[in-house]
Amino acid sequence: QVQLVESGGGLVQAGGSLRLSCAASGRTWSIYAMGWFRQAPGKERVFVSAISWIGGNTYYADSVKGRFTISRDNAKNTVYLQMNSLKPEDTAVYYCAASRTSASYTLVGNYDYWGQGTQVTVSS
Numbered sequence: 001q002v003q004l005v006e007s008g009g010g011l012v013q014a015g016g017s018l019r020l021s022c023a024a025s026g027r028t029w030s031i032y033a034m035g036w037f038r039q040a041p042g043k044e045r046v047f048v049s050a051i052s053w054i055g056g057n058t059y060y061a062d063s064v065k066g067r068f069t070i071s072r073d074n075a076k077n078t079v080y081l082q083m084n085s086l087k088p089e090d091t092a093v094y095y096c097a098a099s100r101t102s103a104s105y106t107l108v109g110n111y112d113y114w115g116q117g118t119q120v121t122v123s124s
Contacts, residue, residue, distance in 0.1 A: 002026045002113040006096045009118030012086055016122070020081040022096030022115055033099045034079045035059075035111060036070065038092035038120075045095065049081060050105035059105050064090075086122045093117040 008020040024031065035050035049070040050059045058070050069082040079096065097111035104110055 002028060002031060002098050004096045004098060004113055004115035006094065006115040006118040009094060009120045011121045011123065014086060014088055014122055014124050016086050017082070017084045018086065018120060019083070020094055020096075020118060020120075022079045022081075024077040024079075024098060028077045030100050031098045032102055033105055034072065035097045035099065035105055036079075036081045037095045037097060037108065038090075039095065039117075040092040043092075045108055047106040047108075048094070051079060052102075061106075083120070086120075088122045088124045090120060091122050092120060094120050 003025045004022055006020060006022050008018060012018055031053045033050055033052045036048040037045050038048050039045040047061050048064055049068055051070045051072050067085045072079045095117045096115040098113040099111045
């Protein structure tokens with residue numbers, strides 16, 4: 001099992017920045033990639049960004065490309081999501097997830113472990 005704990009959410013004005021962190025523990029050697037997803041009220045959970053754990057290859061949804069940056073610190077088993085130029089439409093609960101496979105990183109179903117989520121609210 002892998003446990004994931006997110007932190008760093010909060011309330012910010014439009015144009016501001018936040019950095020989310022996700023600390024992994026347990027059988028971290030089994031992680032192939034880690035991703036961030038978000039879910040707004042009444043909407044489906046959608047892909048935001050992902051990073052391969054070894055190679056560090058990064059992937060982004062079009063809606064956040066150029067504004068968000070994902071990174072990882074393998075020594076700390078932690079992945080980060082730096083969010084800049086935030087918009088009200090970025091408001092959602094953000095979830096960290098870990099995958100044991102190299103299957104498509106954009107699909108919710110390809111992730112095996114999930115954190116509890118952290119709220120990000122962007123005011124206009």
